Amino acid sequence: MKKTLGAVAVAAAVALSLSACGSGSSAESAKGEINYWLWDANQLPAYQQCADDFTKANPDIKVKITQRGWDDYWSTLTNGFVGGTAPDVFTNHLGRYGELAENKQLLPIDDAVQKDNIDLTAYNEGLADLWVGQDGKRYGLPKDWDTIGLFYNKAMLASAGISEDQMKNLTWNPEDGGSYEKVIAHLTVDKAGKRGDEAGFDKNNVAVYGLGLNGGGDSSGQTEWSYLTNTTGWSHTDKNPWGTHYNYDDAKFQSSIDWFAGLVTKGYMPKLETTVGASMADTFAAGKSAINAHGSWMTGQYTGYQGVEVGIAPTPVGPEGKRASMFNGLADSIWAGTKKKDASIKWVEYLASADCQDVVAAKAVVFPALKTSSDKAAAAFAAKGVDVTAFTEHVKNKTTFLYPITDNTAKVKGIMEPAMDAVVSGKAPASSLTQMNEQVNALFK
Amino acid sequence: MTTLAKHTRPAPPQPGTPSPRGGLRRLGDLKIALFFIAPAMIGFIFFYVVPTIRGVYLSFTEYNILGDPEWVGMDNYTAIAKDPLFWNSLAVTGQYVFLNIVLQTALALGLALLMHKVAKSTLIRGALLLPWMMSNVIAALLWFWMLDYQIGVVNQFIEWAGLPRVAFFGSEEWAIPTQALINTWRHMGYTALLIFAGMQAIPGHVYEVAKLDGASPFQTFRKITLPLLRPVLVMVLVVTVIGSFQVFDTVSVTTGGGPVNATRVIQYYIYQRAFTESDFGYGSAIAVILFLILALVAFIQMKFLKGNESDLD
Known part of the structure; x- marks a missing residue:
């Protein structure tokens, strides 16, 4: 050979x-x-x-x-x-x-x-x-x-009284979610017409979710959560490309993921179990979510839906004063x-x-x-x-920041996919990722 | 052979010494037999025996398909013994097989009775086979869309009925039962056909005698149909249980092992390790374990249900 x-x-x-x-x-x-x-x-x-x-x-x-x-x-x-x-x-x-x-x-x-x-x-x-x-x-x-951006439904934004300028200047942090969470909450509407930040909001009967969900995000969280986690100074691996140590045990990462999974508990984001099947973009087009974080390659699809006016805002500014997007x-x-x-x-x-x-x-x-x-x-x-x-x-x-390039990417995904699903569906706390991180890093020994 | 020779040749010239003509004919039979067996034999050797031996060999190696296999002894097997995902896949598969087989066999038995006693029209009997004629993937995708949480027609009906929508494929509790039911729906017609064939082989006079003795339909079914059907039922069970253990396509086109690990059945886990994660040695080792499990299950079924004996004699 x-x-x-x-x-x-x-x-x-x-x-x-x-x-x-x-x-x-x-x-x-x-x-x-x-x-x-x-x-x-x-x-x-x-x-x-x-x-x-x-x-x-x-x-x-x-x-x-x-x-x-x-x-x-x-x-x-x-x-x-x-x-x-x-x-x-x-x-x-x-x-x-x-x-x-x-x-x-x-x-x-x-x-x-x-x-x-x-x-x-x-x-x-x-x-x-x-x-x-x-x-x-x-x-x-x-x-x-x-890169990643926030696709939003212009009509829903207008009826919620949120300006497009506001949408372009969102901030986020893992503690209270910043203005990003406020906007998501306000865009969420239950079946009785109550908004997510109003008293009497019924989180079990939501008609429109503030933020759409694509999945748990497995090892990279490319469109799901990496645009948030990586504003905290956290990164997937010790160095990139060719890192040999993953950082899913980091407190900064886990608190960000806890906030993310918390959106489901608050009723601002659909349950993971409901996302198996129809694609996130189609559900957005059907008017079931107001904002979808997604990749630039989806632009054609989002802007191509009949009867839905779509705007694209940059991802929010994080605790370190900067935005972040995976660059693939x-x-x-x-x-x-x-x-x-x-x-x-x-x-x-x-x-x-x-x-x-x-x-x-x-x-x-x-x-x-x-x-x-x-x-x-x-x-x-x-x-x-x-x-x-x-x-x-x-x-x-x-x-x-770059897509994490390492060896064993398929195996890392094999471990992290069910682990992230368990966290985002609320079956396990983000601290459970510490143990998964040990499994991941054992691949590099 | 000797008894046969006695019957065909009334007066052997000298008992004990084989006649040259008989020996030649036996050789001639062998040639013709080989000729007829050859197509199946070649297929069996190249597509079953050789891959099985190679699979067993690969299970003792580390092999990523692009490089060369590297002998690692029992490493794969010891790793599997400590792999929680392997044990999870066994449990998940077990749950699937149990639901699938119990429901499928019970429903098929009922359908076969109906075919035997009530539905004599070929059209209706044929219609029962329709789901089975659909490809597995198509059947799975069809149900995947009909049962979709957001846009599925079934959930629309559920909502009209005033009940909360059900995430048939998305929730951990429902994912396996849903898939077991889909495959039950697809296979029960075929299984019923096999059982129905078995019922037709039961001689009518047995039923006549039972009727004369005043047996109720339920007694007839329990005391006559079921026992006389046993060899067919055992055959059906062996085949369907083995098939059920090998569920893959439904999972692959719908949930892909998720949510979390709820549908990571053993065949899917083998595929994931081998083809997605390029760990063909590990995948082969799980496949060998599955092979042993299936052999054991089939053996137990044959042994304890006495599948090779009939009560008709």
Whole structure:
């Protein structure tokens, strides 16, 4: 196994140097059809456009794009690695690539990046560094990013007498929830029409919840609670990327989670058991919640519902005087077993270039990784009448923190998912997470 | 073989010495037999025996599918013995199997009686099989939406009736009973068909005699139908219990093991450890344990319910 990989690496190096020498004429492996996979159907049209443009510029290379839903994506990919049928290039996720790199399934692209003078500073800050593995090698070029914001129902806000300015300047702390909790309480309405902060509010018969609930949030709490917990100075791991110690036992984290679970007890947020099934966004559209904390990739869906006017506010300012949002980025990686290395590298570099990312930006679906393309995407959203500053502000003001990248992410999720569910459903106090944290950290010994 | 030879050949030339012709024919039979067995045999070896042996081997290794298996001896098994989620999955599966089998068998028996005595029309008998013809995943998803807390039609009716909505899949108390009921609904028609076939094999004269003796319908059922049905019932129980222990698809498309660990049944836990967490050695070890449990359950059922004997003789 190791031997063949070494040989492959040598061959790749030779091929690279050859293609460098033969100015203009592409090497043998820079021809033919390459397979490219992604999971988001919303982005397929944009990338199909990129592929067509790419083939126009490089007539020798055809790109075949396959879209697979997130649920099947990773198991099919793993089968492909084992069976030798994996795609040459595929969309990669921060939560997964550590394990893939460690198992030598990804092709390091450092040489190509250096040779082709790719400007890594052109990407939004930190995005390119995310894809440098524990071994110091680069395993992907950034394609897009996302942050968290508060989607709110404008009509409900207006009838509650809350201004959009108020909504944009919320504060939060784990003790009394700050103005964030006050707004959530006021937006909650029971079946008799009493608001959550009025006397006689019936928390067992709520018609509209102030805040929607997606789930317990498992290990990352990406859209559920990380925008709150990480304003307290807490972070998931000792360092990021490649931390080796998780901090679910921290008092700051546990008090934040206690506050979060407390919203359910107060009747301001739906019970966890009622969220199995219909999606949080659909329940929001059906008028059952007034605010939903969700990711920027959901913008199209929230603003696309007929008859619901939606605004997007930034996440609240926390006890340390700052907002916080998880910053997640995707990248395109190359499978180590590809037979068309040069063509794959060309395609990845094209995907990461302004040529392709501007095409993606124009479709106003996600924010591309390049700074210039991000601005174009924001403009494209604005042209559709959607103000996305709530998301871009986090990047501009540097109030983002990275998705926790460690080893064993699947196992950590396996432990934390039921544990967080138990806390959010009120079956266990947040202090029970101390014991779970021990289980999590035992994975790193 | 010898008795058979005696019957077919009235006058053996020399008793005791095998005739060359007979030996040849036996060999010829073997060839033809092998020819007919081959398709099933090849499938059995490649899709059952080899994977089972490999699974047992993998259960003694640490294996993440992308690397090579690494021998770790009994480590997986000792870890499983201390794994609360494994014991939880056994308890959850046990609860599911109990609810599913008791309800399914009782209802199927009732349906079979109706098919036998009342509903003679092929149309009605066929209609009972309809749920079984649906794929498991479709049946699960159908109920998943009908029983949804927010938008499900069942909860709409419950609310009209003035009762509080029920989180059928979301609450820990309801999640397993709900799924046991869905699969009961799907399988009872088929189970009833098997039992019905068994009932038809009971000779009519037994019932006539019972009638002459003045037995009530209930006495007839308890004293004649049930005992004579026993071999079929045991077969049905062995098959349905094994099938019930292997519940996976319903959980996978609805609750995915949650809420908390309420539906983390053993098959789902195996899948989670192996395919989600890339711990194929650990997953294989649980699968081997499940295999042993099922073998034991089947053995006990056959032994104590005397499934291979019939009271008809």
